[in-house]
Amino acid sequence: MKHKVMRAGRRLVLPLILVNLSGCASLQAVDSGIYQVVDAVSEQDRVTGQRSLSLAGRSEQIRQGNAVVEQLLQAEAQAGRKLNAQLDSVQYARLARLLDRVLRVSHLKSERWQPVLIDRAEFNAFTTGGTYIVVHLGLMQQLTDDDELAAVIAHEVAHTVANHPFERQGFQTLAALTGSRSAGRDGYQAAFTHENEREADRIAVLYAALAGFDPAAASHIWARQYRAQGNAGGLFFHTHPVNRERAEETAAIARQVSGYYRPGRENPNAAALLEENVLWHKSNPALAAGQGGGVAALLGTTLGAYVQHQGVKQEVSRQAQQQAVLAALMQQMQPLGETVMDQNSWKVRWRYRGQNVLDHLVMGVLVRDQAGKVQRFVAPVSGTVAPGQVFDAQFRSPQLSVGAFASMQLKYYVDDARLR
The missing domain is CATH 2.60.40 (Immunoglobulin-like)
Known part of the structure; x- marks a missing residue:
């Protein structure tokens, strides 16, 4: 019984601190200062509402991210390669139409994005954290089903929504400051990206359902890739979920969000469902800077970084075990x-x-x-x-x-x- 009382006492520490902050002008100033410092290196996650590491605000993310794509566009022009509608007017119009539908139900629906179609045969698309999405013509030609193409577009938009390009910068800086050995290893870097890919898949499947696209389309892509390519990476530390796991996970998420799917049309409750759905409940900060918000932001950022770090370490261990099992099986052949x-x-x-x-x-x-x-x-x-x-x-x-x-x-x- 004494142990339970002590634990309850520890739970009262943070509320008492916040009460004291609200009643003392000097502590309020300290809390405001803490908030400014924390806010410079983190942001409120657009999806979950929790604090996450970020060294750039949205305007700076757009500036840096777009600069990368604009360098690519200059290089394409200098090489004399066609872009966008000049490359393929039908496919470019299709890309723009599907991107518009996905963006309307996303957490960045107020932004104006520019689709970019480039002349590459590979099955690939990417974003850089700004307001461009770059898609290879080869991917467009291979994905003749609009639901499947929308799944890829939604996945790339989700990377920017979740701030993955700049979140990595924050983690690398934190690792350097703390002298973390594990964070600098190749396996850790691969696992970090792997977990971001899984998060983008979850967000994307929800976006697809809310936009009126079949949420199971992503699983169809990876099931087909598995039949053609196997797992493509299970022997090594890998940055993306292997094809079988990805097909199974996206299929499971699709089943969870299937109730939100209105074939061919946007869910009328899309905005509310972004805040609360079967995948997450978005938390909103209850305390302002100077009233405990600084302490809460510091604790939230620290806890979030720790939980994410532990999750990545678990993925490193899982992948290492997977490699060991496959290698042992080969020894038995x-x-x-x-x-x-x-x-x-x-x-x-x-x-x-x-x-x-x-x-x-x-x-x-x-x-x-x-x-x-x-x-x-x-x-x-x-x-x-x-x-x-x-x-x-x-x-x-x-x-x-x-x-x-x-x-x-x-x-x-x-x-x-x-x-x-």
């Missing part, structure tokens, strides 16, 4: 030979010597040619694989000539598996 099937495909036979039944086994291979170029291919294995079982995995690529294998280096690995 006994190669029994390769068979050329045709000019562009070959089959590899293995015996599985492990102790667990495997579901959803995907084998992968890294192929390095004489010039040092590395290509990666995957081969899903149908059904389950039991201990002692012999199984085949067939790899195929229209771009690769099997006849050139003699001059290439091949490294096989387990790309994905679920242990029963």
Whole structure:
């Protein structure tokens, strides 16, 4: 009983401090000063309302972020490459239309954004924290479904909404000041980005639903990517969720927000749902500067940074465990030979010597040619694989000539598996 009283006493400390602040002019001045200092290195998160690290206000974020894209535009012009409607008027109009719908239900709906379409074949889009979204023509051409394209657009808008470009700067500065060893490691940096990608996915799926796009569209993209590419990164520390996990997580979020989805039209309660929904409840500061707001902002920023740091460390540990499991599984695969099937495909036979039944086994291979170029291919294995079982995995690529294998280096690995 005594222990409970002591804990209750500790919970009373902050309210008592705030009461004292409200009644003392000198303490009010101190609190106002604390607020100014904290506000210079943090901001209220647009999504959750909690304090998060940020070394730039929104106007400075726009200035810095837009400067990066404008340098890109200058480089494209100097290289004589077409942009936007000159590149593809139909796709550019489509991009602008979908961006407008997503922005109208976002936390930055008051801003005017500029879509940029560039001549690149890769499946990619990005933002830099300002009011531009840059999309590759190749992505537009591959995503013929508007719901899927809107999912990508919403994801990029969400990165800026959540202040991910500038939040990283704040964490790097904090790590340097505190002498954090873990924050400077490659695994930590990858995990930090990984968690930001997951957050952007959550926000984006909600935006899609509120804008009248199918919230399950994002999961369709990553399920398709998984079928074509496997997990693309599970062997190493990775900055994005691997394809299977991303497909499953975005599908789960889509189910949660499905009640907000009005096919083809904006949810009339979109503004209210940004404040409170099944994914988060936005908190608003109850105390002003000089009335306890400075202390509250300091504690909120410190706690938020600590919680985020611990979450990233947990992700580092999870990815390391994932790598260890896949590496151990590969050690249990006994190669029994390769068979050329045709000019562009070959089959590899293995015996599985492990102790667990495997579901959803995907084998992968890294192929390095004489010039040092590395290509990666995957081969899903149908059904389950039991201990002692012999199984085949067939790899195929229209771009690769099997006849050139003699001059290439091949490294096989387990790309994905679920242990029963």
